[in-house]
Amino acid sequence: MTEIAVDRSFFNRRLHSFLGIFPIGLFILEHFFTNSFAVHGATVYNSKIEFFKELPYLLAIETIFIFLPLLFHGIYGLYIVYTGEPNNLQYGYYRNWMYLIQRVTGVILLFFIGWHVYVTRISALLYGTEVSYQYMAKMFTNPVVFWWMVIGVVSAAFHFANGIWSFCIVWGITVGPKAQKRMGWITLGLFVVLAFVGIRALLAFHI
Amino acid sequence: MAETVRLRIKRQLSPDSSPFWEEFEVPMIHGMNVIACLVEIQKNPVTKDGKKTTPVAWECSCLEEVCGACTMIINGRVRQACSALVKDLEQPIVLEPMTKFPVVRDLVVDRQKMFDNLIKVKAWVPIDGTHHMGPGPKIPEPERAIHYELSKCMTCGCCLEVCPQFNEKSDFMGAQIISQVRLFNFHPTGASLKEDRLHALMGKGGVHECGNAQNCVEVCPKEIPLTHSIGEVGRQVTLQALKDWFMK
Ligand code: HEM
Ligand code: SF4
Numbered sequence: 001m002t003e004i005a006v007d008r009s010f011f012n013r014r015l016h017s018f019l020g021i022f023p024i025g026l027f028i029l030e031h032f033f034t035n036s037f038a039v040h041g042a043t044v045y046n047s048k049i050e051f052f053k054e055l056p057y058l059l060a061i062e063t064i065f066i067f068l069p070l071l072f073h074g075i076y077g078l079y080i081v082y083t084g085e086p087n088n089l090q091y092g093y094y095r096n097w098m099y100l101i102q103r104v105t106g107v108i109l110l111f112f113i114g115w116h117v118y119v120t121r122i123s124a125l126l127y128g129t130e131v132s133y134q135y136m137a138k139m140f141t142n143p144v145v146f147w148w149m150v151i152g153v154v155s156a157a158f159h160f161a162n163g164i165w166s167f168c169i170v171w172g173i174t175v176g177p178k179a180q181k182r183m184g185w186i187t188l189g190l191f192v193v194l195a196f197v198g199i200r201a202l203l204a205f206h207i
Numbered sequence: 208m209a210e211t212v213r214l215r216i217k218r219q220l221s222p223d224s225s226p227f228w229e230e231f232e233v234p235m236i237h238g239m240n241v242i243a244c245l246v247e248i249q250k251n252p253v254t255k256d257g258k259k260t261t262p263v264a265w266e267c268s269c270l271e272e273v274c275g276a277c278t279m280i281i282n283g284r285v286r287q288a289c290s291a292l293v294k295d296l297e298q299p300i301v302l303e304p305m306t307k308f309p310v311v312r313d314l315v316v317d318r319q320k321m322f323d324n325l326i327k328v329k330a331w332v333p334i335d336g337t338h339h340m341g342p343g344p345k346i347p348e349p350e351r352a353i354h355y356e357l358s359k360c361m362t363c364g365c366c367l368e369v370c371p372q373f374n375e376k377s378d379f380m381g382a383q384i385i386s387q388v389r390l391f392n393f394h395p396t397g398a399s400l401k402e403d404r405l406h407a408l409m410g411k412g413g414v415h416e417c418g419n420a421q422n423c424v425e426v427c428p429k430e431i432p433l434t435h436s437i438g439e440v441g442r443q444v445t446l447q448a449l450k451d452w453f454m455k
């Protein structure tokens with residue numbers, strides 16, 4: 001029997017898929033949840049993020065579990081976007097639109113997360129910016145920033161929810177069309193819930 | 208003048224020459240399909256404006272949508288010309304060659320890639336030998352019914368034409384090949400080559416390059432459950448990868 005070499009692209013593609021959920025997806029869930037403390041006002045929010053700022057090995061945890069996986073997923077994701085040729089105008093099927101939106105939100109997220117990490121994390125490391133409820137609220141008084149946040153949050157909610165749907169096919173969890181359709185409804189529901197939670201947290205800064 | 212059919216055809220005289228459009232008007236025949244229109248043009252290769260031209264080249268064989276040879280883009284949608292009836296089509300009927308395969312001439316394209324891929328993944332049941340092997344194992348009826356659906360693939364390439372991941376920038380082999388791997392891995396004797404097939408689909412252009420746009424299943428004329436095959440082969444590849452990782 002001849003052995004056909006397993007290509008690097010297989011490993012890279014499956015790694016990209018895996019990282020989308022573990023850890024990036026789980027982090028997104030935690031991040032949406034933690035920031036929802038803002039709903040209870042400035043004092044509660046500031047005391048909660050104080051907890052995160054004081055985590056031991058914070059920089060190592062952030063680098064290994066968030067920064068590097070995101071960097072790989074984002075860069076390889078761009079390459080995946082490049083290898084596709086969308087044809088939605090000719091073949092306007094529902095799932096084909098989801099395919100396109102998955103890519104568009106991915107590219108939006110690359111810019112959004114880059115900016116978001118800069119203003120909330122890198123600037124704190126470089127210039128000692130005090131990130132707090134007040135800092136965010138002040139930024140959000142600029143409507144451009146606020147709407148950019150809304151776009152980022154909705155994109156992340158969609159990309160993660162729809163990503164779970166395709167993840168389940170890629171790994172062979174939802175094999176048949178009925179299972180895939182059911183998962184389609186479940187992930188659509190997750191998108192709506194996540195978008196709601198995210199926007200509500202944003203509004204809590206915007207008084 | 209009797210009722211006529213108007214056609215707009217994208218033509219290309221050789222693999223490297225540039226394409227151009229020509230319009231034709233042919234007499235309407237009761238019950239005619241797109242192939243019959245092309246036969247009329249062949250009989251009288253004159254454009255709508257009365258200019259003499261070369262006959263339009265096309266391929267067909269079975270004329271009953273089982274060979275796939277006549278696949279082309281008709282009014283913007285990829286399908287078989289033999290089963291495209293003029294009475295169901297908006298006019299002028301726009302005919303174009305498929306875009307994901309090299310054009311040979313006019314509406315004729317070269318689908319060799321698909322056949323090469325079938326060889327690459329060993330899409331056959333190995334029974335060659337010097338001795339008589341006896342009857343093959345029995346396949347339970349519910350499984351046979353699924354095999355039959357998968358075996359209807361006529362290598363027409365519709366699923367590849369509409370796949371956003373099947374193009375020159377990617378090596379992706381497309382849904383047709385994934386579905387054939389599912390078919391032959393299913394077969395009790397064919398399964399002896401299962402690992403080879405899965406490794407081929409973990410190689411360049413394998414199943415991982417699918418982006419789950421699911422256009423393939425929408426257009427497959429034989430209604431093959433392609434997305435089911437992609438899910439099933441995805442699962443087989445996952446298990447194979449675990450086996451390779453932990454058991455070798
Ligand atoms: C940083 C910018 C990002 C880019 C450029 C990007 C790009 C992509 C692309 C192109 C896909 C489709 C892959 C395919 O269908 O084959 C994808 C899938 C996915 N992404 Fe992202 N993404 C980014 C950020 C994120 C974030 C922040 C999350 C987590 C919330 C995430 C989670 C996922 C998941 C779960 C999948 C599905 C994996 C699969 O289908 O196998 N991505 N991403
Ligand atoms: S699901 Fe989409 S990307 Fe995958 S083979 Fe079908 S059309 Fe291509």
Ligand code: SF4
Pocket residue numbers: 275359360361362363364365366367382383386426427428429430431433
């Ligand atoms: S799977 Fe369907 S669309 Fe694809 S080549 Fe076979 S018959 Fe044609």
Ligand code: FES
Pocket residue numbers: 266267268269270271272273274275276277278287288289290
């Ligand atoms: S001639 Fe065989 S499918 Fe049309």
